[in-house]
Amino acid sequence: MKYLKKFESFADYSAAVIDRPNVCLVGDTIYYNPPLPPDQLPLYIEAIDNIAVVFTNACEYSRDNISWTSLAKSASVNAAPGEKIYYRASGLTNINNDGIGAFRITKGNCNVGGNIMSMVYGADFAGQTQLTLDSHLAGMFKQQSTIIDASKLILPATTLTSYCYASLFISCTNLIKGPTISAITLVSNCLYYAFYGCTNLSYIKALFKTTPGTSYTQNWLSGVAANGIFVKNREASWTTTGVNGVPTGWTVETAEA
Numbered sequence: 001m002k003y004l005k006k007f008e009s010f011a012d013y014s015a016a017v018i019d020r021p022n023v024c025l026v027g028d029t030i031y032y033n034p035p036l037p038p039d040q041l042p043l044y045i046e047a048i049d050n051i052a053v054v055f056t057n058a059c060e061y062s063r064d065n066i067s068w069t070s071l072a073k074s075a076s077v078n079a080a081p082g083e084k085i086y087y088r089a090s091g092l093t094n095i096n097n098d099g100i101g102a103f104r105i106t107k108g109n110c111n112v113g114g115n116i117m118s119m120v121y122g123a124d125f126a127g128q129t130q131l132t133l134d135s136h137l138a139g140m141f142k143q144q145s146t147i148i149d150a151s152k153l154i155l156p157a158t159t160l161t162s163y164c165y166a167s168l169f170i171s172c173t174n175l176i177k178g179p180t181i182s183a184i185t186l187v188s189n190c191l192y193y194a195f196y197g198c199t200n201l202s203y204i205k206a207l208f209k210t211t212p213g214t215s216y217t218q219n220w221l222s223g224v225a226a227n228g229i230f231v232k233n234r235e236a237s238w239t240t241t242g243v244n245g246v247p248t249g250w251t252v253e254t255a256e257a
Contacts, residue, residue, distance in 0.1 A: 039154045040126045041065065042118030044086045047079040048148065049108025057101030059089035059119070079110075086114065090122030099138035105146045109174070112141065113152030116179075130159040138166040151177035151203065158183050166192040173197065178204040184233070186210040191220040202228035207255060211238040212245045221247045231255050 042065065045053055054076050060068045061077055065086050071077065079085050092100035100119065116137060118125040131137070141147060150169065157164070160183050168191075169175055175198045181191070186208050194217075195201055201224040210216060222243035228250040241248055 038113065038152055039115050039156055041114040042086045042088045042125060043114040043116050043153070044084045044112070045079070045103065045105065046084045046111045046113060047081050047108065048110055049081055051079050051108045051110050051146065052106050053077050053079065053085055053110075054104040054106075055087060055101050056104065057089065057092050057095060059087055059092075059101070060122075062086040062088075081108075086118075088118040088122045088125065090120065090124075092119070094133055094135055097135060099135050099140060100133070102139050103141055103144065105144050107146075109146050109148050111149040111152065112147055112179075113150075113154075115154040115156060116140075117154075117156060129157050131157045131161045131164045133164075134161050135163040135166060136161055137168060138163050139168065139170070141169050141172060142167050143171045144169075145171075145173045147172050147175050149177045150175060150179045153179035154182070155179050156182050158185075160185075160187045160190045162188045162190065163192055164190050165194050166190070167196070168194045169198055169201075170194070171197040172201075173199050176200050176202060180204075181206040181208060183207070184209050186212070186216040188215060189218065191217045193218065193222075194220045195224060196220065197223045199223055200225055202250075203231075204228075205231035205255060207233040207236075209233055209236045209238070212240050214244060217244050219243050221245075227251075229253055 054074050056074055058073045059071050061071050062068045063085060077085055094100055115125055117128045120131065121128045166189060169178065170193050178195055178201055184207060196219050224247055226249050228247065230246045230250045231253045232255060234254045246252055
């Protein structure tokens, strides 16, 4: 503690709280709740404008990451600018072989963040690194032109499945920043068309050491912005450029250890 002041009256204390919100009366209980690191936050959608959000499968949602409410398949939730809607689910199976569900966001723009594994493991998502279904998260944000920034979205899986991230953000035409791909080893078609047609995308971080190509990353960055930044694993020796690797015209940077 660096500062301690004794107040002569409650009125003096009340006035101080307005200017210095981290003060309390002697005898009060002091609480400090540091913010959770991004990988310990469930997936969330943060409203920039007024938005309405639908998930095409049954799940739970929360506005404070404390109280959770069951949400029926395709039920809508509204959020005002600056508000976050947290989502989680467990045990979902694929819908028509197209992933476990997709978000549909209307009315206004938003950002996406948190740990995507909350849609796989529910409340027990923290520390989970294994996907189990082919096409598990495929198309989860496809064709959502309302999404602007996904750089705070955590994709921590190190054990991937075929097509697990296929078409994840396909045709999100206003997406500027994509999420970090944490997996070191790629598997068959895991990033197939993942960011295809994201015409404003100009940043992505990918830590895989597997050499990308049509077997893993077919057209994953086709149709993105002409210039951008690709953050690459310092131990990755591959040099693939073009729509299956680093887009032509982008600058390669090395990820910090």
